[in-house]
Amino acid sequence: MSEPVLIVENLKTYFDIAEGTVKAVNGVSFTLNPNESLGVVGETGSGKSVTMKTIMGLIKKPGYIPEGRILFLTDEFSKDGKKEYVDLTKLTPQQFTRIRGRHIAMIFQDPMTSLNPMYTVADQMIETIMYHQNVSELEARKRAVELLRKVGIPNADKRIDDYPFQFSGGQRQRIVIAIGLSCNPELLIADEPTTALDVTIQAQILELMKDLQNEFNTAMIYITHDLSVVAEIADKVMVMYGGNQMEVADVNTIFEKPTHPYTNMLLNCIPRHDAKKDELEPIPGQPPIMLDPPDLCPFLPRCPMATEKCRKAKPDLNELEPGHFVRCWNPVLDAKMGGDK
Ligand SMILES: Nc1ncnc2c1ncn2[C@@H]1O[C@H](COP(=O)(O)OP(=O)(O)OP(=O)(O)O)[C@@H](O)[C@H]1O
Numbered sequence: 001m002s003e004p005v006l007i008v009e010n011l012k013t014y015f016d017i018a019e020g021t022v023k024a025v026n027g028v029s030f031t032l033n034p035n036e037s038l039g040v041v042g043e044t045g046s047g048k049s050v051t052m053k054t055i056m057g058l059i060k061k062p063g064y065i066p067e068g069r070i071l072f073l074t075d076e077f078s079k080d081g082k083k084e085y086v087d088l089t090k091l092t093p094q095q096f097t098r099i100r101g102r103h104i105a106m107i108f109q110d111p112m113t114s115l116n117p118m119y120t121v122a123d124q125m126i127e128t129i130m131y132h133q134n135v136s137e138l139e140a141r142k143r144a145v146e147l148l149r150k151v152g153i154p155n156a157d158k159r160i161d162d163y164p165f166q167f168s169g170g171q172r173q174r175i176v177i178a179i180g181l182s183c184n185p186e187l188l189i190a191d192e193p194t195t196a197l198d199v200t201i202q203a204q205i206l207e208l209m210k211d212l213q214n215e216f217n218t219a220m221i222y223i224t225h226d227l228s229v230v231a232e233i234a235d236k237v238m239v240m241y242g243g244n245q246m247e248v249a250d251v252n253t254i255f256e257k258p259t260h261p262y263t264n265m266l267l268n269c270i271p272r273h274d275a276k277k278d279e280l281e282p283i284p285g286q287p288p289i290m291l292d293p294p295d296l297c298p299f300l301p302r303c304p305m306a307t308e309k310c311r312k313a314k315p316d317l318n319e320l321e322p323g324h325f326v327r328c329w330n331p332v333l334d335a336k337m338g339g340d341k
Pocket of ligand 1: 017
């Protein structure tokens with residue numbers, strides 16, 4: 001088996017603000033192999049986006065990384081052309097520009113975050129390809145057209161000269177995916193990329209991302225609120241709450257043997273097929289305390305399984321069985337909680 005492309009160890013990202021310290025990411029660890037997809041799921045404010053922005057080197061003051069390593073396998077800085085692990089937390093902003101876009105690409109919910117409305121798609125794609133791959137303008141245009149074809153833009157050789165507003169929302173997201181993949185990155189991070197699209201287009205984009213991932217052997221991290229999307233795209237799932245990992249396991253284990261009370265409650269909140277909404281119903285209770293949180297399980301105030309032990313000490317992320325990690329003193333080991341819904 002190939003080496004992991006990403007090893008995240010005990011990663012912490014804090015924000016010092018006037019009221020105290022926001023512990024947005026509080027000791028996250030995981031590994032990711034080439035061609036593997038990690039689905040990151042959790043309610044608003046659980047630390048999903050800050051984790052990914054930290055990996056992308058996008059944390060600005062008052063944010064900082066007090067602890068942890070992000071080891072990324074790359075040949076970008078190697079002297080002998082061999083791939084080596086580089087700790088991304090140690091890179092200077094200048095060094096990071098050689099990683100971001102070229103080796104790690106990111107796709108956001110709103111394609112217009114990544115597209116400039118003032119330039120044609122050709123201008124934007126060709127510039128990215130020339131910058132990262134050191135090829136001529138003609139060659140870059142050829143590659144850009146080929147990629148647009150791959151992501152399903154009809155008449156790509158002509159449409160490449162159109163402006164972003166001349167495309168539909170789904171097409172714009174396809175273009176962003178094409179730009180993201182144009183440098184054949186080892187890692188693609190997608191933050192809710194299909195949330196703004198209607199369900200049919202969403203399914204097509206997910207299918208497209210899976211196909212391209214296989215073709216390019218790209219590792220992928222996919223952030224979402226939507227567990228049905230996780231089921232569709234992820235090999236492995238990380239459930240986050242209050243800046244902590246609550247549970248990490250392969251996708252089948254998460255759906256068949258959810259072990260953390262929070263994962264169980266999330267699964268019980270999936271709306272039925274005939275329901276209109278396709279996002280999670282909120283779980284009753286208050287959102288987690290991120291500002292100077294006590295050193296206890298963040299889910300404690302909302303947890304129906306909480307015991308005295310939970311009020312005394314925070315559980316570690318324990319490996320219950322190979323590849324199945326849970327942070328809980330009272331894991332649900334038999335049936336799902338709360339009955340069927
Ligand atoms: N610049 C900042 N300054 C202070 N706190 C911040 C900053 N950025 C994020 N946070 C806090 O970090 C926590 C985690 O936020 P994050 O955006 O990662 O959540 P999320 O799980 O991605 O939520 P969503 O699904 O809504 O995007 C939140 O409490 C948020 O208020």
